[in-house]
Amino acid sequence: MTAPNTRDPRALLRDCADHPSAFLAMNHGTHHHLGVRAPGVIAYRMRGRRAVQLGGPFAAPEHRGTLLDEFRDALPRPGRPLTVAQLRTDDVSLYEARGFTVNQFGSTYAIDLQCFTVRGKALAKIRQNTSRARREGVTVEEASADSATTVMLDAIDVAWLRDKGRHVKKLDFLVGERGGAGERYRRTFLARHHGKVVAYLTYSPAYGRRPGWLYDLTRRAPDAPVGTVELLNLTALLRFQDEGAPWLHLGLTPLAGLDPRHEPSSSSRVLNSAITTLAKRGQALYPARTQEAFKLKWAPHVIEPEYLAFEGGASVPSVWNLLRITRAV
Incomplete structure (x- = not known):
């Protein structure tokens, strides 16, 4: 796949992204790293000097590694690890190869129209x-x-x-x-x-x-x-x-559809335990069961895991930064 010669984030998403939630990159306050050495775009938010990325690199498979490395080189260093939310299965190995800890965070649902x-x-x-x-x-x-x-x-x-x-x-x-x-x-x-x-x-x-x-x-x-x-x-x-x-996507439900079979080899046991506990007992914090039940009522044809990735391991500051950026706390 070859992206157009454009610096328009929306056009790059349209032509390069393979993620059902990629358009959320257009939300107000989200920044865009537009590829220089590889066509594509990375969406992210900053809180202080810490970055949280939405999805993996929105680029063709052969360009994702180059685009990710380019983006990481542009971030404030040292000591400012990157956090990634809504990572898809296809990109897990890309982040693991760069030392990220990757844990399942929830599931996304889709209806074949x-x-x-x-x-x-x-x-x-x-x-x-x-x-x-x-x-x-x-x-x-x-x-x-x-x-x-x-x-x-x-x-x-x-x-x-x-x-x-x-x-x-x-x-x-x-x-x-x-x-x-x-x-x-x-x-x-x-x-x-x-x-x-x-x-x-x-x-x-x-x-x-x-x-x-x-x-x-x-x-x-x-x-x-x-x-x-x-x-x-x-x-x-x-x-x-x-x-x-062709498709209607119902989006990510955090803390839903968790399954040990989906956990990557790099996952943090401590974070996995915390996420599992929240899924079972954290209905007051986030109504995961209610959201999941609504989506399952539509008999979705595809249910896929989505992940969190933490550069250098999952830490309290990284998790807190993610919660603050999403306004969950």
């Missing part, structure tokens, strides 16, 4: 919930990007955050956003209940071997009827299917 059907036992819960929402008077439409829509969605954001509690923050970096440089490429579907907007979902382009769309942001008012989110996603899914999109 070429064979998806709402019929059958597997989708019974989806049919039940969407029918309930329709009976309650919920309707769904694709939103236009205008000022009136922005005001309505802002109101949903406020209601959603208020319902979560005053200490809850909006997660960042590893989830989608509204606005920013990628706004015109996203699609938004909103739900009305008797005319009032009560929820919305946004979708970003997905690139690579399974192109299509990424379900990347959900906001729901507390008074939205049961089944509203399922009706939103089903409406968007069927539209994407009609348009010929």
Whole structure:
């Protein structure tokens, strides 16, 4: 694969990235290292002089090592190890060869739209919930990007955050956003209940071997009827299917789908134990089981592990830095 002669991060993602969440690199506040010796882009955030990278190098396989080494050479040194979030299986060996510790962090889910059907036992819960929402008077439409829509969605954001509690923050970096440089490429579907907007979902382009769309942001008012989110996603899914999109990605769920068979040889036993404990007992910190259950209701055709990688080993400062950048704490 040969990338175009461009310094546009979005074009490089489109032509070089093989990661369902690569478009999150367009989020506000994310920096881009554009390859000099190899075509591609690396997305990252800085906190102080510490860097957290999103995904592996977004480049063709033969260029990933060169791009990663180039990026690491450009980081502040010494003593500022790199952390990587949402690393895919194909890139694990690349980081292990450079001394990184790699641990499974969760799983990502994808629906093959070429064979998806709402019929059958597997989708019974989806049919039940969407029918309930329709009976309650919920309707769904694709939103236009205008000022009136922005005001309505802002109101949903406020209601959603208020319902979560005053200490809850909006997660960042590893989830989608509204606005920013990628706004015109996203699609938004909103739900009305008797005319009032009560929820919305946004979708970003997905690139690579399974192109299509990424379900990347959900906001729901507390008074939205049961089944509203399922009706939103089903409406968007069927539209994407009609348009010929091959895949709908449901994105990463941290702490879900953990399996010892997915742990690389370089993994930290201490971090693995901590992640496993959080998955079992940390529902108050992150609702992994709820998120996983929602995604499994769609009978995804592909479930893949995603990883964290720590240069020089997993340390408390590196983990803390990741949590701060994603606003998990």
